[in-house]
Amino acid sequence: MSFLVLDNLQKCFGAVQVVKNFNMAIEKGEFVSFLGPSGCGKTTVLRMIAGFETPSGGTISIDGRDQSRLKTNQRNIGMVFQAYALFPNMNVFDNVAFGLKVAGTPRAAIEARVKEMLALIRLEHLADRYPYQMSGGQQQRVALARALAPKPQLLLLDEPLSALDAKIRISLREEIRQIQRQLGITTVFVTHDQEEALSISDRIVVMNAGRADQIGTPSEIYNRPATRFVASFVGTLNMLDATVVDPAEHTVRVGNQVITLKETLVGKTAGEPIVLALRPEAGSLQGSGDTTLKGDVLSSSFLGSVIRTKISVAGNPVSFDTFNAPDLTMPRPGETVDLRFSSGDLLVVRD
Amino acid sequence: MSVWTRIVGWAVLIFGLLYFFLPLSGLFEFSLKARRGVYSFDAYREVFADPQFQATFTYSVVMALVTIVIGILIVVPTAFWVRLKMPWARPYVEFLTLLPLVIPAIVVVFGYIRLYNTASWLPLTGSIFGTNTLLAFGYTILALPYMYRAVDTGLRTIDVATLTEAAQILGAGWFTILRRVILPNVVPAVLSGAFLTFAIVIGEFTLAALLDRPAFGPYLQRIGANKAYEPFALSVIAFTITWACLALIQFVSRFSKAAPARH
Numbered sequence: 003m004s005f006l007v008l009d010n011l012q013k014c015f016g017a018v019q020v021v022k023n024f025n026m027a028i029e030k031g032e033f034v035s036f037l038g039p040s041g042c043g044k045t046t047v048l049r050m051i052a053g054f055e056t057p058s059g060g061t062i063s064i065d066g067r068d069q070s071r072l073k074t075n076q077r078n079i080g081m082v083f084q085a086y087a088l089f090p091n092m093n094v095f096d097n098v099a100f101g102l103k104v105a106g107t108p109r110a111a112i113e114a115r116v117k118e119m120l121a122l123i124r125l126e127h128l129a130d131r132y133p134y135q136m137s138g139g140q141q142q143r144v145a146l147a148r149a150l151a152p153k154p155q156l157l158l159l160d161e162p163l164s165a166l167d168a169k170i171r172i173s174l175r176e177e178i179r180q181i182q183r184q185l186g187i188t189t190v191f192v193t194h195d196q197e198e199a200l201s202i203s204d205r206i207v208v209m210n211a212g213r214a215d216q217i218g219t220p221s222e223i224y225n226r227p228a229t230r231f232v233a234s235f236v237g238t239l240n241m242l243d244a245t246v247v248d249p250a251e252h253t254v255r256v257g258n259q260v261i262t263l264k265e266t267l268v269g270k271t272a273g274e275p276i277v278l279a280l281r282p283e284a285g286s287l288q289g290s291g292d293t294t295l296k297g298d299v300l301s302s303s304f305l306g307s308v309i310r311t312k313i314s315v316a317g318n319p320v321s322f323d324t325f326n327a328p329d330l331t332m333p334r335p336g337e338t339v340d341l342r343f344s345s346g347d348l349l350v351v352r353d
Numbered sequence: 354m355s356v357w358t359r360i361v362g363w364a365v366l367i368f369g370l371l372y373f374f375l376p377l378s379g380l381f382e383f384s385l386k387a388r389r390g391v392y393s394f395d396a397y398r399e400v401f402a403d404p405q406f407q408a409t410f411t412y413s414v415v416m417a418l419v420t421i422v423i424g425i426l427i428v429v430p431t432a433f434w435v436r437l438k439m440p441w442a443r444p445y446v447e448f449l450t451l452l453p454l455v456i457p458a459i460v461v462v463f464g465y466i467r468l469y470n471t472a473s474w475l476p477l478t479g480s481i482f483g484t485n486t487l488l489a490f491g492y493t494i495l496a497l498p499y500m501y502r503a504v505d506t507g508l509r510t511i512d513v514a515t516l517t518e519a520a521q522i523l524g525a526g527w528f529t530i531l532r533r534v535i536l537p538n539v540v541p542a543v544l545s546g547a548f549l550t551f552a553i554v555i556g557e558f559t560l561a562a563l564l565d566r567p568a569f570g571p572y573l574q575r576i577g578a579n580k581a582y583e584p585f586a587l588s589v590i591a592f593t594i595t596w597a598c599l600a601l602i603q604f605v606s607r608f609s610k611a612a613p614a615r616h
Contacts, residue, residue, distance in 0.1 A: 052518075052522055053521075053522075054518055054521075073521075074518070074521040074522055075521050075522070075523075075524045075525055075526055076524075077522075078524075079522055080522070081518075081519070081522045083515055083518070083519060085512060085515055087512065087515040087516055087518070087519040088519075089516060089519070089520075089533075089534055089538075090511060090538055091534075091537035091538050091540075100520070100523050100525075100533075101523035101524055104523060104524040104525045104529055105524055148519075148523070149522075149523075152523065152524065158522075
């Protein structure tokens, strides 16, 4: 039995259905990210788990217990909000102690627990500060400590990093992951940032228009996107329009170039249009690869460690990255080049 | 800024100050003339020595404090709930709270007397305590426009919805949320509403006179009708108290520790 089970979850706001038949089972101690563009329903699912929204259909159970009859304040869940939501009238100590005070924990136990939490986020020295006297990153760490202090059974993170600047965002996400591992707490993390989701999660749910398009480990999501939406949302992906030549031989035509795929073309017929996807890091000009496509260079930009080149293959723009080397000559716009890659890197995209 | 606009600016300011302070200084000057030929504080001494002054003033202060407490208990949860759950109702609630500015106090008090007289189902006017209660609620109504506005503005400075959710997920119920999270964050707003309430209640005449309670307003009127210098001394005292209240608002809101939730 999984720890957190979302069974056929639905949510409508008036006539608009924002969450459709959402099913998911999350194991104890797992770190799961809900990834998707704004309006895809990821936050709504999170808010239903927290009890802020009532599902229009389906059930949520935590540790085998149905949550539908429990109010938010009876669920024993910790949550971190995008806007920190620290209580402005309380200092750091009182903010972290709030949940314990509400639960009626003895004073000595509160003091010990708050100290332990502040040590965990390495802010013991700021216990007397008020929220407005701290930076965004510090406030969010306090919010994390506040959420963890009452020993919740589940931790929800609602885009906790989006209000922070880039550097803090990366260091804090590593810190969150490390604390989560240390405590072994089951965590659901909502984000629209694919890099964030890929770097931090055990599993990712890619959501699109109220549905879970794909659920899988970061590498599954990145390397084998199940749908066109997942492929385009996670990472930058080049899309190539192609036509099936011979399904049995796995051959397709891009423009007037015929190539052989590794993937089988089950259920496709000759002449059927299909979409192929290629990751920017899979192609190169010099490297080895069993497949070659000719294209005209559109642009080439030097980004330091990598060189990003954009070429046009039969009208499809394809960009790819190659590592920089001192003796490398950059391709010039207008030049015709051979793009080499392994046929295994070419994915057939389903809608 | 040209010299000309600067001169005009100063002229307008000086005119405004004169407009405001000249009558007051006349009032103050006259209140000092109780003794023939010399300035003295005789009128003030007279006023402060009057046991009726002390009694009515104390009565009004107590009534003002009671009114403030009732006002806070009614307005803070209402404004909070409207902001959180019924934002569509805000214009209606605002309109409702503005009604006391439009409906004269005399109409309100006659309504009260008709509704709660000794022959009614709730004979509040039948006892002193009942009448005092009625008066306190009447004052609350009169102060409602100021109290509601102040609190509502205070709630605007914090992220009510998120703070409420943050408190809920940490296990807090509605009472705890209001007492520990919402109220402390709107203290400056509540105080400014409270001081305005205080100033209104201290000088109020109509309700107290028609309900026949020994408040400061009717006392002020009685002295004004019967004495020469004392009413002016009383007016100066009333002004001073009101200004002290306003200064207190400024002081409290400037030195309040609570800051907005987001920066």
